[in-house]
Amino acid sequence: MATRFLLAFAICRLIVTVGLTLDPTELLRLEVEGVLSVEPADLGAASRDFGGMQNAEPLAVLHPGSAEDVARLIKAAYESGQGFTVSARGHGHSIKGQATTANGVVVQMSGSTKVAPPRVSEKFMYVDVWGGELWVDVLSSTLKYGLAPKSWTDYLYLSVGGTLSNAGISGQAFNHGPQISNIYELDVVTGKGELLTCTPKQNSELYHAVLGGLGQFGIITRARIALEKAPHRVRWIRVLYSNFSAFTQDQEYLISLHGQPATKKFDYVEGFVIVDEGLINNWRSSFFSPGNPVKISSLNADGGVLYCLEITKNYQESNSNAIDEEVGALLKKLNFIPSSEFTTDLPYVDFLDRVHKAELKLQSKNLWDVPHPWLNLFVPKSRIGDFDKGVFKGILGNKTSGPILIYPMNKKKWVAKSSTVTPDEDIFYLVAFLRSALDNGDETRTLNHLTNQNNRILRFCSDAGIKAKQYLPHYTTQQQWMDHFGDKWTLFSKRKLEFDPKNILATGQRIFTPFFNPSAPLL
């Protein structure tokens, strides 16, 4: 009853907004198992994201109780004469309002209490999860069976639907591919309100469209995620380089081992750039403990910049005798600065959840809830040296205001038919500028300065002919989106026409404009 009332209320607001009078009783036929809310607290939460730079308030927020709720809502939007938009929101960890919508309803996928909990199949080594499930909760459900997903993000408080709409990458991607390469099956509600199951064979066009699809083709309500036996512990190693080409040569060597037996390769390969001694004490670098002080000046950094290779080896407790030898044999092949090796050993879960610890520290200092002008790029391997000279040793200066990650991936581990866009080379690098804008009197840390720097980096790439692609892309015109998708644009827009012909979904991405018809009746 309460739900019906709220729905009626929301629709009234919708009508007021578009300046029409309409009898909302028709819409009252729509009943949901969850809650449709117009509470200011719900609207406020759905207006914001981690980026902290944009604000767009929806007309209502649906806390779905089931996939059918999502289908009912989208069907109502699809069949509505005037039209209204629907955006899924996972954990709202986008940067530029990608999960928001101003003329419609946000479906708050994460945090729904009524939806089915994760279901593990030990026999077939997969887990079925609700689309809004956070990865940290997926992990705790599978660990009860001694199993775990294979491919991760660095941070686990992200939703399954949110990362699968982009790619989902971390140091395992060179070996297992991104998260979108580890999905057996999906349930998706399309922009027409149909709830469909899709796999690489069944409804395969929809399956490939939604993976990396930026929410454009449907709302993922269930994902079937591949699992492996969970390791017990992790040997976690960081080594330093002052020579960029030695650093990238070693990273590329390590990812070339993806086909080798498990004992002969690392399980995770990442790295980061250090242009600022202060950064060594940063949230991602708590590793360099006071017991292991590092002075950049003493390491003869080339152009003041150091590079840190970060690698891990997973192991079972029963195999702890062999681990030293396996790691030692691999490290011997690398050309890092002698005596710059830092090692720690910890339970697998603590390794996977490492960024959350840093989050809690920053939250306690009020440094988490600040604007985040992040920039993530995929840079083709052939130009990564030019990128280093122009950006790390050039544009950045000596303050970065956050970690800068850099690690290579093998394109052949990416599903070619998915919607994600990557550079046209067998190996490309993720370069992630994960900055926080702090208005603390330091001009180089202001939002304005960092935003300008991001724009300079993008301009540098285009002037130098470096064919980088944005990861977690953000553009404001369709022409920019067409350039981003390149060869894939035709397919992307064809899929849009098929699965969301009225451009209802995920309008916060600003790729397609929804069809509103203010003179038509709502339904």
Ligand SMILES: Cc1cc2nc3c(=O)[nH]c(=O)nc-3n(C[C@H](O)[C@H](O)[C@H](O)COP(=O)(O)OP(=O)(O)OC[C@H]3O[C@@H](n4cnc5c(N)ncnc54)[C@H](O)[C@@H]3O)c2cc1C
């Ligand atoms: C601290 C932090 C660390 C991060 N680390 C990594 C990392 O290591 N690797 C990595 O790959 N990414 C990383 N990210 C980026 C992250 O993967 C994306 O921002 C992702 O979109 C966040 O998930 P979310 O659930 O918060 O999505 P939201 O921001 O809520 O949504 C993102 C987009 O996906 C759509 N969407 C959400 N749920 C669904 C669904 N169920 N079905 C269809 N569409 C949906 C939304 O409409 C929106 O367009 C990180 C982000 C943060 C803030």
Ligand SMILES: *[C@@H]1O[C@H](CO)[C@@H](O)[C@H](O)[C@H]1NC(C)=O
């Ligand atoms: C940096 O490393 C590369 C590749 O290993 C090597 O060819 C080059 O000589 C090194 N440069 C310096 C200054 O040591």
Ligand SMILES: *[C@@H]1O[C@H](CO)[C@@H](O)[C@H](O)[C@H]1NC(C)=O
């Ligand atoms: C950082 O750069 C600024 C301006 O370019 C310079 O004045 C300052 O000395 C540099 N600081 C360090 C520690 O190198």
